[in-house]
Amino acid sequence: MTTETLSIFSPKAAAHFDALVLKYPVKRSALVPMLLYAQDDIGYLSDAVIEEVAQRIGITPLDVRNVATYYSMLRFKPAGKYNVQVCTNISCMLRGAYDVFEHLEEELGIGHKGVTADGVFSLEEVECIGACCWAPAIQVNYDFHDDLTIEKVDQVLATYRAKAKGETANA
Numbered sequence: 001m002t003t004e005t006l007s008i009f010s011p012k013a014a015a016h017f018d019a020l021v022l023k024y025p026v027k028r029s030a031l032v033p034m035l036l037y038a039q040d041d042i043g044y045l046s047d048a049v050i051e052e053v054a055q056r057i058g059i060t061p062l063d064v065r066n067v068a069t070y071y072s073m074l075r076f077k078p079a080g081k082y083n084v085q086v087c088t089n090i091s092c093m094l095r096g097a098y099d100v101f102e103h104l105e106e107e108l109g110i111g112h113k114g115v116t117a118d119g120v121f122s123l124e125e126v127e128c129i130g131a132c133c134w135a136p137a138i139q140v141n142y143d144f145h146d147d148l149t150i151e152k153v154d155q156v157l158a159t160y161r162a163k164a165k166g167e168t169a170n171a
């Protein structure tokens with residue numbers, strides 16, 4: 001499949017995928033990076049995404065699913081605009097990660113893998129995000145927030161709420 005063929009991805013992502021499959025001696029090696037970029041482009045791994053990725057790599061959709069289900073950062077349902085990932089691994093857990101997680105559950109009114117009714121936030125409990133020295137830490141999309149207290153969590157939420165409001169107003 002090339003960018004001239006009908007693709008469900010944005011032209012930029014489709015062109016990137018055309019190049020990505022040529023980068024590796026074995027096409028299949030492009031699978032995980034392609035899934036990550038595909039998720040960024042579409043928001044989640046829908047059936048149509050899996051179908052096109054399978055075609056591009058030259059494997060079956062079942063092969064794609066078998067790999068994708070192994071990775072917790074890949075999702076099969078839409079997330080919120082801001083996906084809040086709370087690390088509850090050992091360093092974070094010892095420094096209050098569950099208090100942070102429970103506070104976020106209360107504030108957002110959702111649990112693990114939940115999405116708020118307005119679609120602004122989703123919440124996930126995740127394994128180590130590599131910020132152990134600054135525990136407890138959370139990741140919102142690609143941004144890290146660390147050395148957290150409940151007060152800091154409230155500030156982080158307020159910042160994203162304001163951002164979401166601003167984006168809606170400017171839309």
Ligand code: FES
Binds near residue numbers: 131
């Ligand atoms: S244990 Fe939480 S970031 Fe590593």
